[in-house]
Amino acid sequence: MDTSRNNNLESTAGYGHFSRWEQDGGPEPSTSASSTLQIRSRAGSTDLEDSHHPDGPIPVWLRESSKSFHWRWVPYPVRHFARALIGWTKGPDPPQMQKITPFFPYVQTAPVRFIARYFPKPIHKAALLVLFLFSWLLTFSLVLHHSASAGNIKGYGKPKPIWCGASYWSGGNSCGLNGNRCRPFDNSNLAFRCPANCKAVHVLAPHAVGAQEINYKPFVIGGPAENDPSQSISDYMYRGDSFLCQAAIHAGVVSNQRGGCGVVKLTGSHTNFTSSVRNGIQSIPFDASFPKSFSFVSGLSSDCIKDLRWPLLAVTVVFTTILSLCTASPAVFFPIVFMLLFFHVGLVSDPPTTTSDYASLSSLIIGRFLPAAFVAAVFYRYTVKPQQRDLDAYFERTILWLGGAWVGSLNNYTFDFIPIQRLTPSDLAAQPGARLALVIIVVLLISIALGQIYYLRLEGRLPKYLGIYAIFVTFLIVCVIVPTLNLRIHHYFLALLLLPGTRLQTRPSLLYQGILVGLFINGTARWGFDSILQTTAALRGDGPLHSLLPNITAVATTASNITFAWKLPRLDSTYDGISVLVNDVERHRWYDGEGDPQKTFYRAHDHEKEYFRFAYVSGSRAADFTKAGVWESTGEWRKMEMGPS
Numbered sequence: 001m002d003t004s005r006n007n008n009l010e011s012t013a014g015y016g017h018f019s020r021w022e023q024d025g026g027p028e029p030s031t032s033a034s035s036t037l038q039i040r041s042r043a044g045s046t047d048l049e050d051s052h053h054p055d056g057p058i059p060v061w062l063r064e065s066s067k068s069f070h071w072r073w074v075p076y077p078v079r080h081f082a083r084a085l086i087g088w089t090k091g092p093d094p095p096q097m098q099k100i101t102p103f104f105p106y107v108q109t110a111p112v113r114f115i116a117r118y119f120p121k122p123i124h125k126a127a128l129l130v131l132f133l134f135s136w137l138l139t140f141s142l143v144l145h146h147s148a149s150a151g152n153i154k155g156y157g158k159p160k161p162i163w164c165g166a167s168y169w170s171g172g173n174s175c176g177l178n179g180n181r182c183r184p185f186d187n188s189n190l191a192f193r194c195p196a197n198c199k200a201v202h203v204l205a206p207h208a209v210g211a212q213e214i215n216y217k218p219f220v221i222g223g224p225a226e227n228d229p230s231q232s233i234s235d236y237m238y239r240g241d242s243f244l245c246q247a248a249i250h251a252g253v254v255s256n257q258r259g260g261c262g263v264v265k266l267t268g269s270h271t272n273f274t275s276s277v278r279n280g281i282q283s284i285p286f287d288a289s290f291p292k293s294f295s296f297v298s299g300l301s302s303d304c305i306k307d308l309r310w311p312l313l314a315v316t317v318v319f320t321t322i323l324s325l326c327t328a329s330p331a332v333f334f335p336i337v338f339m340l341l342f343f344h345v346g347l348v349s350d351p352p353t354t355t356s357d358y359a360s361l362s363s364l365i366i367g368r369f370l371p372a373a374f375v376a377a378v379f380y381r382y383t384v385k386p387q388q389r390d391l392d393a394y395f396e397r398t399i400l401w402l403g404g405a406w407v408g409s410l411n412n413y414t415f416d417f418i419p420i421q422r423l424t425p426s427d428l429a430a431q432p433g434a435r436l437a438l439v440i441i442v443v444l445l446i447s448i449a450l451g452q453i454y455y456l457r458l459e460g461r462l463p464k465y466l467g468i469y470a471i472f473v474t475f476l477i478v479c480v481i482v483p484t485l486n487l488r489i490h491h492y493f494l495a496l497l498l499l500p501g502t503r504l505q506t507r508p509s510l511l512y513q514g515i516l517v518g519l520f521i522n523g524t525a526r527w528g529f530d531s532i533l534q535t536t537a538a539l540r541g542d543g544p545l546h547s548l549l550p551n552i553t554a555v556a557t558t559a560s561n562i563t564f565a566w567k568l569p570r571l572d573s574t575y576d577g578i579s580v581l582v583n584d585v586e587r588h589r590w591y592d593g594e595g596d597p598q599k600t601f602y603r604a605h606d607h608e609k610e611y612f613r614f615a616y617v618s619g620s621r622a623a624d625f626t627k628a629g630v631w632e633s634t635g636e637w638r639k640m641e642m643g644p645s
Contacts, residue, residue, distance in 0.1 A: 095460035102393030147308035154301040156191040164198035169241035173586040186268030194245035196307035205543035208645040222273030233298040240292030261304030263297040324398040330388040346525035372524040400510035408518020485533040491523025544644040547623035559635035565598040575616035
């Protein structure tokens with residue numbers, strides 16, 4: 001072969017001017033020359049793209065000048081930028097696969113080497129694993145059984161387990177006329193047992209207390225006056241619709257950290273509930289009367305068992321740490337850690353509030369575990385297993401991955417400070433600080449995503465993952481535009497969206513993946529696989545319906561009586577009556593055809609103001625109530641403000 005011709009061929013190929021010798025009448029290149037041409041063109045030119053032409057790639061300027069080129073309408077700078085961007089996303093050639101080089105590898109692998117030395121056969125390792133699981137199950141079950149034993153309160157018997165939001169009263173007109181559905185009002189006792197962490201429970205929709213609206217706060221009305229040492233626990237009066245366990249924490253009967261037992265005593269009607277800050281809870285004042293109130297019995301003798309979630313947490317943390325340090329196989333490590341964390345969350349740290357006995361609770365959690373385990377097997381196959389394959393940094397895995405999983409699993413504690421209860425527009429608008437918190441979270445997620453994009457590009461996986469997340473974004477857009485349904489991002493769904501981007505074996509990915517797996521566990525164990533598309537009614541819960549509000553007129557007012565008049569809407573046949581709340585208790589219900597559309601009320605207690613709210617009813621079901629109008633003790637009527645309560 002002519003050496004000078006080969007040299008000329010190589011030089012011209014390096015500059016990308018020609019790719020076919022047929023065009024200048026030269027002889028066809030040999031196989032070796034074609035190979036040299038193709039390699040040089042890829043390495044030396046940024047304006048050449050791959051082509052299936054047998055003689056090698058065609059220059060971009062030549063191919064794009066053809067009439068058959070479909071993208072001629074796109075300006076050349078845009079095409080050039082797009083080619084450069086696509087080339088950048090493909091990453092370096094060859095890809096730079098990420099692998100964690102452990103600090104102090106001899107120390108980090110010592111537990112695994114110990115197991116391999118003294119338990120060399122698979123049957124030995126299997127027996128050791130069975131013994132490990134049996135030890136955890138036995139320890140966990142014994143402590144859980146001891147914690148579930150309600151004990152005994154002398155003179156009152158075995159206390160009844162209740163959840164943190166238990167109350168003697170229902171809102172609106174749910175207790176019926178004069179509260180008859182919520183009797184008895186007095187002369188009744190209840191021995192109760194509260195779980196730990198009840199202070200974290202907040203009302204998630206506006207609740208009216210006289211002229212006040214309470215939202216995103218504990219719900220305790222009344223209690224002792226501020227800095228009044230003369231009162232004992234039995235003198236602390238709470239309104240009947242207060243959350244019982246939160247009132248017990250406020251009174252000092254039980255502990256927020258460990259729960260506890262007590263006896264509540266119904267004391268009938270009470271007037272003027274005072275406000276105070278005690279044990280981290282700000283109670284709500286109410287300067288009128290309410291037919292049902294309660295106090296707590298003091299001086300009890302009991303062997304009540306406190307909530308043992310913290311000793312149980314120590315048990316499960318120790319066992320999962322031992323497993324993480326001593327296990328090299330991801331197929332052993334992940335399923336066992338997932339199972340232990342799932343049952344710990346569902347039975348101990350954040351159990352569902354739908355049941356208070358452990359038999360029913362265990363049945364519920366087992367039912368939720370099976371579908372969660374199936375989903376976990378899928379993301380283990382595609383995210384956890386690739387990340388932890390050949391990983392020998394076991395101490396770092398324990399700190400980053402397992403520690404992150406515990407942080408995510410205990411998010412009712414670890415993320416409780418974030419002022420976001422639900423990712424819905426109404427909640428973000430109503431909750432103080434929610435929008436700022438969301439902005440901070442989004443900025444943090446973007447910075448994390450950029451770091452993950454960098455490493456995905458180094459491994460040559462970025463185009464594939466851009467395609468995956470394009471599908472995710474398209475799916476979310478479709479969910480947003482579905483009529484009559486609202487998109488709601490749950491814990492488990494957020495974890496599933498973000499987990500694919502954490503398959504890299506880097507230290508940040510270990511932490512991120514652990515937190516996301518923990519969020520998935522907490523979401524599915526606590527709430528199950530709740531739908532991501534929900535109706536407006538499901539999202540609203542017990543919040544305002546945004547229904548039509550009555551137009552009320554105060555016909556006559558004096559210091560001792562007041563008369564109201566109203567009309568049913570002419571063009572809306574949905575409603576057939578009016579419900580009237582006085583001091584948050586239904587005191588009158590009028591239906592169309594039952595006399596004149598008006599009512600005179602007489603003051604129940606002299607020198608005491610009264611609060612009136614009105615709503616249309618359909619049957620016994622009330623629509624939105626108005627905000628409270630105030631009948632002052634002087635006889636003056638202060639009209640209600642616009643909007644529902």
